[in-house]
Amino acid sequence: MIPLSAYVALSAVLFATGLLGVLIRRNFIIVLMAVEIMLNAANINLVAFSYHLDSIAGQIVALFIIAIAAGEAAIGLAIIIVVFRGKISTNVDEMNLLKW
C-alpha cells in the first residue's frame, strides 16, 4: 500500500518542474508542454485522493481537466501558428503584439 503522501510528493515535484519550465524556457511550444506537465501533476493528485478517500469525484474532475487540456492545446497551437506566420519566431520574449 503506497501512502497518500508519496503521491502528493510526486505531484508536487512534477508541478514544480512544470512551473520552472514555464518560467525559464523561451520556446512557446515548450512552455505549453510545461503547462501540460502541471496539469498532469494536478491529475495525479486528484486521482490519488479519490482512491484514498473512497470517492469517485476526483476521477471525474480529472476527466474534465483532460478535456480542458485538449481545448487549451488546440487554442494555444492555433495562436502559435498565427504568430509564426507573421513574425517567423516562437520566442516568448519577442511576442509583444498585444503590448501597449
Place this chain on the structure above:
Amino acid sequence: MALVFFSYFALVSIVAGVLTVSMKHPVHCALALLALLLHVSGLFIMLNAEFLWAVQVIVYVGAILVLYLFVLMLLNLKTDERYFHAKTPYLLAPAVIGTVYLLVLMVRSPLSGVKGDVPATAILQQGDTYAVGIKMFSEYLLPFEIIGVFLTGAIVGAIVLAKTPKTLEGKRET
C-alpha cells in the same frame, strides 16, 4: 510489488518531466513528454482508475501530443543557441527551495478527510468505467454539458484563429 511499480513510475515520470523542460530540441522535448504521460497513466492503473488510464492514453498521448508534434514538424523550428530564458539562474534557487519546502509540508501533513461513498472494493467489483459513468451522468451532468460547449467553442476558435485572413491576401496581390 506495488512499491516497485510505484517507484518505477514515479522516478521515470520525474526524469521525463525534467528532460521535457531541459532538452534542447523541441521534438525531443515532445518525446520526453510522451514518456511522462505514459508513466502517469501507469500510476492511474495503480490507483484503480482504468477508465482514466484509457482516456489518458487515447486523448493525451493519441491526440494532444500528436497535435504538438504535428505543429512542431509543420513549423520546422530552428533551435536557438540560448534556449533558456536569460534570467534562469535567478529562478532556479527559489524554485528548488520552494519545492523542498512544499515537499516537507506535504509529507508531514495528515492528509485525511471525509470518506466518500465509492470504496475500492465497489470499484473492483463493478469496474471503474461503470462507477465513473453512473456518477458522471447523474451528479455531474451539468459540468459534462458545459465541457461539451467549451470544446465546441475551442474548436471553432482554433479554426477561426488559424484561418488565413482574406483581406490580407487581397492586399498581397496588389
